[in-house]
Amino acid sequence: MxxxxxxxxxxxxxxxxxxxxxxxxxxxxxxxxxxxxxxxxxxxxxxxxxxxxxxxxxxxxxxxxxxxxxxxxxxxxxxxxxxxxxxxxxxxxxxxxxxxxxxxxxxxxxxxxVMIGDAALLALDLDLAQGVTIRRLTDEDDVLRMLAMQSEVFDDAPDEAASHAEQILHRLRTADDMEMWVAEEGGEIVSAGRLEPVEGTDFAGIWGGATRPEHRGRGIYRALTAARARSAIAQGKRWVNSDSTEFSRPILERSGLIKVSTTxxxxxxxxxxxxxxx
CATH class of the missing domain: 3.40.630 (Aminopeptidase)
Structure with missing residues (x-):
């Protein structure tokens, strides 16, 4: 490559x-x-x-x-x-x-x-920790559980969390341009993130990556990112982009993504x- x-x-x-x-x-x-x-x-x-x-x-x-x-x-x-x-x-x-x-x-x-890289660098077939499963959500109740988990990890204020949930649900109901992905263990959402293929471009964005602190370092976020990258490739996207915190940036860099700017x-x-x- x-x-x-x-x-x-x-x-x-x-x-x-x-x-x-x-x-x-x-x-x-x-x-x-x-x-x-x-x-x-x-x-x-x-x-x-x-x-x-x-x-x-x-x-x-x-x-x-x-x-x-x-x-x-x-x-x-x-x-x-x-x-x-x-x-x-x-x-x-x-x-x-x-x-x-x-x-x-x-x-x-x-x-x-601002991180960018070839989606193929992320779309790896990784072994999951025992008991962990990854899936795309389609049910609104599941999406609300996912958003609640992300807001808890990001320590969002209640009004900000409610506003964000309202915006996400509105977009899911009115447009078909966003995917919600989670990793679960024992019925609990332990990691989550969105995939947003951008129409008319070569890109798909990976957003909202959050993993509960006690589950970090187990390769779960990397596996969740790989699942989203495979979905992006299936939709004809070559590049993956992300605005990354200092938690997710090192993971993406190890997979070959490049920091091209800051936001x-x-x-x-x-x-x-x-x-x-x-």
Whole structure:
């Protein structure tokens, strides 16, 4: 197998996986210059783009600040929007973006690694730990169990977990573009993740990977990833991509995936956003 060129993978990522490809389940989208402003169930907004150049030329601190202010004004005019995410990438030409986002009230979240590799590198026939089984879910009750397990592992706030579950179920009911996979032992979901083949591209994304702490180090997540990769290949996809935490990145690197960039979400919350109580 030919070693992939990181620059070519990054070019494919930018051209195939950004902007419209990132918002398949949006309720609505609005263009603002190079930006695409999406809205979702649960009062959530999401801002994406391929680059920040405008008709006037490459991005400058002034033009970037204007885009941030314009995007936020768009969402502020929508009383149903409670939270907005601006997804940045480390390789973008984006002068002054961090400063403009912070000045507008956005807060940086944890950065993740953008990983890409040949799906065949992951689609291995691995032996499972005794008593562990892997399957794709189709029943909504099972999906809710899976989402509850992921929220527990990620320590999501109750309101965030409920909003995420609402969005996932809505997408499963209205589109056929996402698969839910789990590993189980003794009737308990111990690891889980999604597969999202991207229509019209060579890619399928692997998302939401979570394994209960007491079951890590047993090869379960790697086997779950292999099952998703085999499904991606069966659907004609060559490349697998993932935004990986420091838990999953080393596993994907050992399988041959390459870190091509980083991504950091910045989140703005409306004054109407009510934090969860405990």
């Amino acid at each position: 030919t070693e992939p060129d990181p620059a070519s993978l990054l070019e494919a990522y930018d051209s195939q996986l950004r902007r419209d490809a990132e918002v398949p389940s949006a309720l609505s989208t609005t263009a603002l210059g190079p930006l695409l402003l999406a809205t979702y169930l649960g009062g959530r907004g999401f801002i994406t783009y391929r680059d920040l150049a405008t008709d006037e030329g490459p991005a400058t601190e002034e033009s970037v600040r204007g885009l941030v202010e314009g995007a936020l004004a768009h969402y502020r005019a929508m009383p149903e929007i409670l939270q907005v995410e601006w997804k940045t990438r480390g390789h973008d030409h984006a002068p002054g973006l961090h400063e403009a986002l912070v000045a507008a009230g956005f807060e940086a979240q944890e950065s993740e690694s 950091t979400p910045y989140v703005w919350k409306s004054a109407r956003h009510t934090p969860a109580t405990t």
